[in-house]
Amino acid sequence: MxxxxxxxxxxxxxxxxxxxxxxxxxxxxxxxxxxxxxGKSNFLDALRLVSEGIGGSLEEALRERGGAAQVRRRAxxxxxxxxxxxxxxxxxxxxxxxxxxxxxxxxxxxAGKGGSGSFRIVRERCEVTAGGVRxxxxxxxxxxxxxxxxxxxxxxxxxxxxxxxxxHKSFAGVHAGLAGFRAFSLDPAAMRGLAPPRDGRALLxxxxxxxxxxxxxxxxxxxxxxxxxxxxxxxxxxxxxxTRRRVxxxxxxxEFAQDTAGAAxxxxxxxxxxxxxxxxxxxxxxxxxxxxxxRYGPVAIEEPETALHPxxxxxxxxxxxxxxxxxxxxxxxxxxxxxxxEEVDAGSVRAVRAEDGRSVIGVLDEPAAFALRxxxxxxxxxxxxxxxVPRPALAADSDDAPRAAQR
Numbered sequence: 001m002x003x004x005x006x007x008x009x010x011x012x013x014x015x016x017x018x019x020x021x022x023x024x025x026x027x028x029x030x031x032x033x034x035x036x037x038x039g040k041s042n043f044l045d046a047l048r049l050v051s052e053g054i055g056g057s058l059e060e061a062l063r064e065r066g067g068a069a070q071v072r073r074r075a076x077x078x079x080x081x082x083x084x085x086x087x088x089x090x091x092x093x094x095x096x097x098x099x100x101x102x103x104x105x106x107x108x109x110x111a112g113k114g115g116s117g118s119f120r121i122v123r124e125r126c127e128v129t130a131g132g133v134r135x136x137x138x139x140x141x142x143x144x145x146x147x148x149x150x151x152x153x154x155x156x157x158x159x160x161x162x163x164x165x166x167x168h169k170s171f172a173g174v175h176a177g178l179a180g181f182r183a184f185s186l187d188p189a190a191m192r193g194l195a196p197p198r199d200g201r202a203l204l205x206x207x208x209x210x211x212x213x214x215x216x217x218x219x220x221x222x223x224x225x226x227x228x229x230x231x232x233x234x235x236x237x238x239x240x241x242x243t244r245r246r247v248x249x250x251x252x253x254x255e256f257a258q259d260t261a262g263a264a265x266x267x268x269x270x271x272x273x274x275x276x277x278x279x280x281x282x283x284x285x286x287x288x289x290x291x292x293x294x295r296y297g298p299v300a301i302e303e304p305e306t307a308l309h310p311x312x313x314x315x316x317x318x319x320x321x322x323x324x325x326x327x328x329x330x331x332x333x334x335x336x337x338x339x340x341x342e343e344v345d346a347g348s349v350r351a352v353r354a355e356d357g358r359s360v361i362g363v364l365d366e367p368a369a370f371a372l373r374x375x376x377x378x379x380x381x382x383x384x385x386x387x388x389v390p391r392p393a394l395a396a397d398s399d400d401a402p403r404a405a406q407r
Contacts, residue, residue, distance in 0.1 A: 002101045003089050005296050006177030007328040008047065010087035012107075015073040017042040018359040023393070025363075027348055029324035031339060031379070032332045032361070033388050034352030039359025040332040041185075043352065044300045046084045047330075048183045050108065053160050055179030058110075058121075067117030068110055075357075081111035081122055090177050092130055102173050104128035108160065124161055128174055135170035137161065180297025186283035188276035188307065194251035202292035207283035211252040211271075214282075215245035217290045225289040232319045236281045236312045241266040243282065254282065276307040284316065288323035296327035305335040313337035317344070340380025346372040349379050351390040362390035 013022040018039045032040045049071070052061035065071050072082040085107030092101055109122040120141070127136040138146040139155050149170055155161045165171040166179070187206040200212030217226050234240045239259035246255035248270070256274055257266040271279060284304040304316055317338055323329050333339065339349070346369040352361045363369065368387050371377040382388050 003091055004325075005327050006088065006090035006173070006180070007298060008086050008088050008178075008181070011043070011046065012085040013043075013046055013083070015075070015079040015082040016046050016084060017071060017073060018354065018357075019043070019046075019361070020073060020075065020358045021393075022359070022361050024350055024361050026328070026330070026350075028328050029321060029348050030330045031344065031349050032330065032352055033334075033339070033349055033379070033383060034361075035354070036334075038352040038354045039361065040352045041302065042359060043361055044183050044302070044330065044332070047086075047181055047298075047300065050084055050086065050106075051178055051181040051183075053108070054163050054175060056163075058160050058163070059119075059158050062110075062119060063117065068112035068119035069117065071110075072112060081109055083107060083109035083123075086178070088174060088177060090173055102128060102130040104174060106162065106174060106178065119158070121155075121158065121160065124155075126162055126171065126174065128170060130173075137171075176295065177297065180292060180295050181300075182287070182292055182297060183300040183302075184283070184287045185302045186280055186287070188279040188283075191254075191279045191283060192271045194248060194253050197247070197250070197252055201294075203283070203286050203290055207279075207286070209252075210279075210283055210286055211245040211254045213286050213290050214243060214254060217286070218244070225291070228319075228322065229285045229289045232285055232315055233281060235315045236308065237278050240278075246270055254279075277309065277312075280304075280307045281312070281316075285319060288319055288327075288329065298328035298330070299323075300330040300332075302332045303334060304331060305333060305338045310335075310337045314341070317341060334383075336380035336383045338380070339383055340378050342375065342378065344379045349388060351388045353390055360390050360393070362393060365389045365391045 007028060008026055010025045013019045019042060032043065034040055049061050062068050062071065072079055085105065087105045090102045104127045106126045108124045111120050111122050113120055122141060124139040134148065136148050137144065137152055139161050142155055142157060144152060144155055153164050162171060162175055166175040184205055190206045190208045191210055195208050195211065198209045198212040200209060200216035203209065203213045241257040241259060244255050246253050253271045256269050260267045284301060287299050287301050305313055313335060320329055320331060321343065346364050349364055350361055351364055352359060368382055368389060372379060
């Protein structure tokens, strides 16, 4: 069956932050579970770095992280480079009606240069297959060394070639899909402040433009996503009647209408007056149901259950699964309550551990996977008893290595 949305199906890392090596496959809904400091955020950061490098500037993305030297793993032998390689699939509409699913791989290897924060792109490769037609390119040390396409621009120094192929027919789908990845670390304190007016096309990482995104979502013609958001939020926050953008002295915030005992009409409260849990719940639901730039790209949310009452975990879990029908959803979590349901099966959990200073990520080991498959336990209970452990790694597969053809 052709996928309905773009998704990353496999992630391979080498020497990326706390990961010496990782090779993990992903589903439409994945829970990344492990102790504090295990490497869950580092795993998501690799996806975010690629997205920011394709959708904007690799140089700025690395500068935000302190330079390539801060991204590559610190380890004996002092590795000077790191790599991220992704496999993906998406709907064939990006290559024309009836073109079938789009599948492929994209990878980049980056080396630091000295201690100044400078870097060089050692290698960049992309391969896309749609409707039996294969398109590919390969860049080595700033030179286009192979390509199936005639009209591919020369690589610019320090810039990913895929970043310049957003309008190229063969690579537009993977460009949009990877650049459209969004990772959220929602901050209720930041959401509580007044924000300058924005267009609201995409929720910011910390949720500070929630009012603008909420306003834009409410203007969509069919209103289905707004109704979903309102329905879930009203189940999480008792007595909530509605939310809307509020403009105060030229700045934006969110206004909440809520039933209050003894009042004939709902009282209205702006973001500075509501709880962290209410703001966080709104941010999570906006991340799940508001399209970014008109697309339902993959999203990652760090600890969506934080600051919420345990009873709200079931509603959040339902919202995550609902959203995963339209976009890929990756979640980090420490919440047994969020995972305490038979719907959270072995296929949707990836365990993350730190072993001898290295992060390890993978599917569950056989005892935990068997317990979930057989209905003998829940992921939530296994989390409480420290029973969610990654399966020992096998040799990395090489069945889908990109092979760019020279013209």
